[in-house]
Amino acid sequence: MNNFTFYAPTYFAFGKETENECGKLVKRFGGTKVLIHYGGGSVVRSGLLERVKTSLKEESISFIELSGVMPNPRDGLVYEGIDLCRKENVDFILAVGGGSTIDSAKAIAAGTVYDGDFWDFYEGKPVTEALPIGTILTIAAAGSEGSPDSVITKEKGMLKRGASGEAYRPKFSILNPALTQTLPAYQTACGITDIIAHLYERYLTNTTEVEVTDRLIEGLIASMIHEGPRVIENPDNYEARANIMWAGMVAHNNICGVGRSQDWTSHNLEHELSAEYDCAHGAGLAVVMPAVFTYTMKQDVMRFAQIASRVWGCQMDFYHPEKTALEGIERLRCFLASIGMPLTFEELGAKEQDIEKLAHTACYGDGSGSGKVYGFTTLEQTDVENIYRLML
């Protein structure tokens, strides 16, 4: 196990009607002038926004609003938010929505207190300072409610890039599973897929003897295999929603990823697809993951055989472990299909003739990249092209 530090000081209020605590929690963590940041229709239509405002008013906390966050959140709205926060002396940002809204809120929070261009953080500058952030989560997926991460898309060139730093951990996150019950099946399944990806990409490590974190990851994936079909069958299943929501946080706050190298190849290759075709991140991951795993499996066949056996219920073929490993990847594909996820490039609206360009951007970015994708294995542009071709 590698040396590590772990610091996850987010306060979680979990369960029914917990959104009504938001005023008290903003106050507890020092907010006096709040920017409520959200996407659009559903937060308003469901009455959630009104409940949030009522809770803030009850604590005499003043607020302004900025809506319009879209999936794969853009830098344009971030700049708008930064200007607004500075002009209005906002001292706390409350994100009401899913990962996109929270990621956008994080970027605004860092940009507001930074002299330069907030995009610097998305080109590698560590985030050391930001306005305090609170979240009210409406989609179990990204794990941004408990993570130090944020992903933003730069409109010019459609570059999708991540930033990270301790200051990005929310002060509090409110997780009410009932708020996710109105989510369409497709988006629910995209969320489950994203959670599974966060787990697989921690699982695929070159660090040896990490049994505890291996077992935690396996347990979380197994629980998603159990809960996924239940919630697709019955979207109102509160208990299944609750399990998925907590798993989404635990999967990505890194308690099960400490002390081990991680992968993130699937996320990197997917980011090119959702930036280019604006497909849902989870749907992109469903297409990308099996291809990446099949291509990189030879790096450590036993690791794939282990997860196939322990999580997917495959009988271990002790004489041909690669068969077990492949069977595990195939069961992952079947599971993703069973919850309604796409499996091919075409289903995403992606085009074969773009493969070279996609692979080039994945490897070189906007010119600043190294020419390689680092992770469980190191991939050259030709490797990435081969992987994208496996998705056809």
Add this chain to the structure above:
Amino acid sequence: MNNFTFYAPTYFAFGKETENECGKLVKRFGGTKVLIHYGGGSVVRSGLLERVKTSLKEESISFIELSGVMPNPRDGLVYEGIDLCRKENVDFILAVGGGSTIDSAKAIAAGTVYDGDFWDFYEGKPVTEALPIGTILTIAAAGSEGSPDSVITKEKGMLKRGASGEAYRPKFSILNPALTQTLPAYQTACGITDIIAHLYERYLTNTTEVEVTDRLIEGLIASMIHEGPRVIENPDNYEARANIMWAGMVAHNNICGVGRSQDWTSHNLEHELSAEYDCAHGAGLAVVMPAVFTYTMKQDVMRFAQIASRVWGCQMDFYHPEKTALEGIERLRCFLASIGMPLTFEELGAKEQDIEKLAHTACYGDGSGSGKVYGFTTLEQTDVENIYRLML
């Protein structure tokens, strides 16, 4: 799943030589005058205390010392520590040791800033304020390095009682697995047993549909089954020590116990044994757990069958699940024996003729108890006596 809050804002520095960070961490969390609290010989002999002092001096942090913590830490030393902290204007307590030392430090931290008798907290008053605490862990067991809990024994009447509160979460904890390599096999096994008990007592719930936390707990127990024999065979196995150390924290910071009722019957019944006979807490638990589980199994046979099947590798007997459940408990016993733990009352130095008195104290405490032990099931004094008899 029940509504819950989860807030675990402890900073963890994990790995080789991390104790040398303690000066910087005390400074980061605002300490200027430190009480170093520890047990005795080994912390001094190993040179750890000197390294801690050097690290504090490098940051120009002044300190005083209070040693003498014993297993099953006593109130006498706590009172001494409180007087010392007040007299010397201590503003930060650094515990260097295992769970006993950390628990003693927590009691001192709360007592120093409290007008009344610190024992009030151990009779049920919530801990809302305490001096900040840091820990350097030398035994993987109690999980006190990441928990809001503390257990102290009142010398008068030998009452062993717990207290809890947010203010008891350490500001930072330093976990260097190498510091545990000199621990004798018996104490190491006691620690592993305590970790397993923390997991079982969260597993035994009357809350339904808690798949995610079930799976996390199962994974952690499975990893202890894997790592335990490795570290008993080779005490210098750093990797096994590292896995056990991280599991000890995760098992008890409650990330896998949220939103579900918990048990704690085994801990309650064990506390009477270690208070009366001063046996090691883990050794007591090894004797208590199989008896408690056998007696309370009928409350939810399927829960015991599930852990037997998923964790202990028992083949499920679908027509007689109680056989599978019992087989799981038997495998737990065998595992505990295999790492050198006692299995009977006699091996602990406990006496059959004390059973009525032990059961009475467990149920009624020093007179303030309700006459019952609440947990996975509700036990009367006669039940508790029956359970103790199963240990003969």
